[in-house]
Amino acid sequence: MNYQETIQYLFSRLPMFSRIGAAAYKEDLANTIRLCEHLGNPQKKFKSIHVAGTNGKGSVSHMLAAILQTAGYKTGLYTSPHLKDFRERIKLNFASGHAVGKMIDEDFVISFTKKIKPLIEEIEPSFFEITVAMAFDFFAGQGVDIAVIEVGLGGRLDSTNIITPELSVITNIGWDHMNFLGNTLEKIAFEKAGIIKPGVPVVIGEYLPETKPVFEKIAAEKNAALHFASQKRFLSAWEWQRNELIVTVEEQNKTDHRVFRLDLPGIYQAKNLITVLEVVSVLKQLNFNLPDLAVQTGLQKTKKLTGLHGRWEIIQQHPAIVLDVGHNEEGFRQIVQQIELTDHHRLHLIIGMVKDKEVEKMLACLPQTAHYYFTQSNIPRALPAMELNEKAAKLNLEGTIYPDVNTAIKVAKSNAAKNDLIVVCGSVFLVGEVSTSIH
Numbered sequence: 001m002n003y004q005e006t007i008q009y010l011f012s013r014l015p016m017f018s019r020i021g022a023a024a025y026k027e028d029l030a031n032t033i034r035l036c037e038h039l040g041n042p043q044k045k046f047k048s049i050h051v052a053g054t055n056g057k058g059s060v061s062h063m064l065a066a067i068l069q070t071a072g073y074k075t076g077l078y079t080s081p082h083l084k085d086f087r088e089r090i091k092l093n094f095a096s097g098h099a100v101g102k103m104i105d106e107d108f109v110i111s112f113t114k115k116i117k118p119l120i121e122e123i124e125p126s127f128f129e130i131t132v133a134m135a136f137d138f139f140a141g142q143g144v145d146i147a148v149i150e151v152g153l154g155g156r157l158d159s160t161n162i163i164t165p166e167l168s169v170i171t172n173i174g175w176d177h178m179n180f181l182g183n184t185l186e187k188i189a190f191e192k193a194g195i196i197k198p199g200v201p202v203v204i205g206e207y208l209p210e211t212k213p214v215f216e217k218i219a220a221e222k223n224a225a226l227h228f229a230s231q232k233r234f235l236s237a238w239e240w241q242r243n244e245l246i247v248t249v250e251e252q253n254k255t256d257h258r259v260f261r262l263d264l265p266g267i268y269q270a271k272n273l274i275t276v277l278e279v280v281s282v283l284k285q286l287n288f289n290l291p292d293l294a295v296q297t298g299l300q301k302t303k304k305l306t307g308l309h310g311r312w313e314i315i316q317q318h319p320a321i322v323l324d325v326g327h328n329e330e331g332f333r334q335i336v337q338q339i340e341l342t343d344h345h346r347l348h349l350i351i352g353m354v355k356d357k358e359v360e361k362m363l364a365c366l367p368q369t370a371h372y373y374f375t376q377s378n379i380p381r382a383l384p385a386m387e388l389n390e391k392a393a394k395l396n397l398e399g400t401i402y403p404d405v406n407t408a409i410k411v412a413k414s415n416a417a418k419n420d421l422i423v424v425c426g427s428v429f430l431v432g433e434v435s436t437s438i439h
Contacts, residue, residue, distance in 0.1 A: 003106040031125040035133040042140035052151040053171025067298030069093035076139035076147030083432035132159040156194020172206040174330040189214040201225040205275030229278035266312030268334040319416040332365040344421035352430035372399025373408040377429035
């Protein structure tokens, strides 16, 4: 098989959660363990950092990878899902601190799939289980110093949870994937806290009154040192300047403050920064060499170094067109907050969602004064635009239906004045289908 045939095999033959949803979710680690045993347990051959959370885990993972890379570590980065190219999920960031994160080689994807195809036919693993095993095998073969591994869904039963990392990270707990993780914040926190390992320190980005006791109990049971990032540092000021977010951070019991420039301009990245800074502090305690300059540079060049897209990403000006992959209630609240802080005349919102989200709660976050363009991504899991329009109309969100995101963008651009704002959001897959010719 060539590369395209291999990708087609992986996409079409295997259950894929991002495309079909619940039917692809496996509630145990048996297949991942079996795959990795077959490969000689590559996950035991490199150090790692494990990152879970409802929102922010992708941004935090990319920030950490950029910092580690800039500090001179050969750094692997595993994230999901991808926007354009399957290989975005598995990257290698070179220790030079200047090279952009390199995606996994096409030849490796082909040879890996060929190598384990008989086992695939035997145990019928999910798409995600195979990509996790592929990432671990790639990182081990490349001899990475450290790999940043983003959890796919939940934590306790996620395929990535066969690693024993140097450090675990949980960014926050919110309402998402309740059909898998539970219908209370405590239950969701329990599933996310499943990545906490015996004796391995854990950093919690944000916590709530309902979730803090869950983390404390599980960390105590596992004898894992517990670090609450939001108790150590806080945001004292911020501003935007030339598509950068400039954040001033103060540390508890210290009189001085530090200023960081982020090339990820969403104001919600300030929360992620607080988490990242505590992770860096704990890594230093674990004898990682992370000079302040490497931290500053990595944060200022996260997007450039790792190729992260879709986080309040401004792809055009006059009118401004912004892409954001926010896809749950808290994600929508953050998008609305960002919109309110952004100077604009009229607001054009292009939205598409997937079926298994709390659509009504997400829509209830949105302003009634915007012009809406309802559409859908080209996956079986997509919520039909007609149905999305009907749900929105009940909340007095008026708009028109379009067959795909690029048609919706073209119409929005023709309707918009130079000082208007066009935002595309609601689904990672919708943002992924935005044509590069739009930019």
